[in-house]
Amino acid sequence: MCSSPFSHLASRVLVEPDDEFIILGCDGIWDCLTNEDAVKYVRERIDINPPAEIGKQMLDDILSVDPRVTQGIGGDNMTIMIIDLQPSTRKWRTEPQPTPEAETEGAAEEVAVKE
Numbered sequence: 001m002c003s004s005p006f007s008h009l010a011s012r013v014l015v016e017p018d019d020e021f022i023i024l025g026c027d028g029i030w031d032c033l034t035n036e037d038a039v040k041y042v043r044e045r046i047d048i049n050p051p052a053e054i055g056k057q058m059l060d061d062i063l064s065v066d067p068r069v070t071q072g073i074g075g076d077n078m079t080i081m082i083i084d085l086q087p088s089t090r091k092w093r094t095e096p097q098p099t100p101e102a103e104t105e106g107a108a109e110e111v112a113v114k115e
Helices: 027-032 036-045 051-062 101-114
Strands: 019-026 082-085
Touching: 019 027, 019 036, 027 036, 027 051, 036 051, 051 082
Parallel strands: none
Antiparallel strands: 019 082
């Protein structure tokens, strides 16, 4: 589903081998960011953070503290999906991730040292 009045013009998207990601967002996103700003935001983070985390960070960053002051910008409903087209090349996929047990053990050791 597309909310664009010109959705009938873009029924297919050609993905090239060197394309990195696709950003899908509702109008609330594009009220806050230009296409270029959104691409820059994702590109700066995609190697070290999963797409879902980048989306959460982006929404937190563009959410208005007071939409009355921003005349509604950053206060509209906002939905984003980032699709990584090269996930196997990302550092966050290849570096070992801490397990919940390891994080708990580290916290326990930290508490023991502080006492």
